[in-house]
Amino acid sequence: MNVRDLLREGTIFLRERGSPSARLDAELLLAHCLGQRRVDLYTHPQREPGPQERQAYRSLLERRARQEPVSYLLGRKEFYGLSFLVDERVLIPRPETEVLVELTLERARGRRWRGLRLADVGTGSGCIAVALARHLPQARVYATDISAAALALALENCRRHGVEERVALLLGDLCEPLPEVVDLLLCNPPYTVWGSLPGGIRDYEPRLALDGGPDGLAFYRRLLQQLPGRLSPGGSALLELGDNQAESVLDLFRAGLPGVPLQTWPDVAGLPRVLEIGPL
Numbered sequence: 001m002n003v004r005d006l007l008r009e010g011t012i013f014l015r016e017r018g019s020p021s022a023r024l025d026a027e028l029l030l031a032h033c034l035g036q037r038r039v040d041l042y043t044h045p046q047r048e049p050g051p052q053e054r055q056a057y058r059s060l061l062e063r064r065a066r067q068e069p070v071s072y073l074l075g076r077k078e079f080y081g082l083s084f085l086v087d088e089r090v091l092i093p094r095p096e097t098e099v100l101v102e103l104t105l106e107r108a109r110g111r112r113w114r115g116l117r118l119a120d121v122g123t124g125s126g127c128i129a130v131a132l133a134r135h136l137p138q139a140r141v142y143a144t145d146i147s148a149a150a151l152a153l154a155l156e157n158c159r160r161h162g163v164e165e166r167v168a169l170l171l172g173d174l175c176e177p178l179p180e181v182v183d184l185l186l187c188n189p190p191y192t193v194w195g196s197l198p199g200g201i202r203d204y205e206p207r208l209a210l211d212g213g214p215d216g217l218a219f220y221r222r223l224l225q226q227l228p229g230r231l232s233p234g235g236s237a238l239l240e241l242g243d244n245q246a247e248s249v250l251d252l253f254r255a256g257l258p259g260v261p262l263q264t265w266p267d268v269a270g271l272p273r274v275l276e277i278g279p280l
């Protein structure tokens with residue numbers, strides 16, 4: 001069987017098992033097994049993969065049919081133009097989180113900070129911390145997580161992108177491990193209601209990264225308690241928001257931090273995606 005046949009077979013196999021992106025998935029998985037780029041499948045459709053390559057492809061198709069995320073099958077995910085290693089220890093970085101990086105870069109570049117200090121609270125794969133460290137060579141970045149397993153993978157990603165000297169990975173609860181005040185504090189907290197998630201997410205991605213308690217807001221309440229005293233004068237916190245959470249989270253912070261400026265920022269779909277607290 002050649003590449004064209006295998007693609008057709010894989011697409012039909014996944015489509016019959018309900019995959020909404022069957023063709024794309026088959027292309028990504030076959031290219032991965034052949035150590036090629038997707039475009040190479042189309043420039044060399046007559047190539048005949050060997051038995052081991054075909055076997056590896058079929059085994060990934062089986063796993064995909066059980067709804068395992070493609071990023072885990074490939075072992076990597078693009079975020080903010082960089083490639084990150086991912087596996088079941090960490091949440092797969094989502095494109096909407098790039099807004100948090102974009103807003104942070106604007107603030108970091110818009111002012112003259114003396115030795116800019118950043119914190120990424122709940123770093124997971126390290127995608128936010130690494131993207132910021134790559135774009136802000138003068139910054140010191142603290143990245144916390146309660147999961148030692150996630151931090152081990154974050155360290156690999158820091159090394160992969162050459163920023164391990166400037167990103168300090170700290171094990172502990174939310175902001176507690178931070179050794180000093182920071183100028184910009186980012187957090188993409190767990191904010192979903194676990195029971196409402198689709199099986200493809202719930203069965204594979206870590207509950208620790210997703211479960212925001214019965215109403216999804218548990219971590220915003222805890223961050224509200226922990227934030228005071230963590231930011232330098234003029235500093236801000238930027239928190240990612242889940243769908244339809246903006247009003248509830250704004251109410252929480254209005255009541256808890258009276259007089260502190262609060263503003264929400266939209267994602268590409270125009271939905272409020274980030275809450276900015278400050279500048280103080």
Ligand SMILES: C[S@@+](CC[C@H](N)C(=O)[O-])C[C@H]1O[C@@H](n2cnc3c(N)ncnc32)[C@H](O)[C@@H]1O
Binds near residue numbers: 127146173208210
């Ligand atoms: C939604 S994920 C975000 C991961 C990554 N920052 C991203 O945007 O892709 C939340 C992260 O918070 C971590 N986490 C959960 N509870 C925590 C806690 N109490 N303290 C620190 N980190 C925590 C999880 O392990 C997970 O890595």
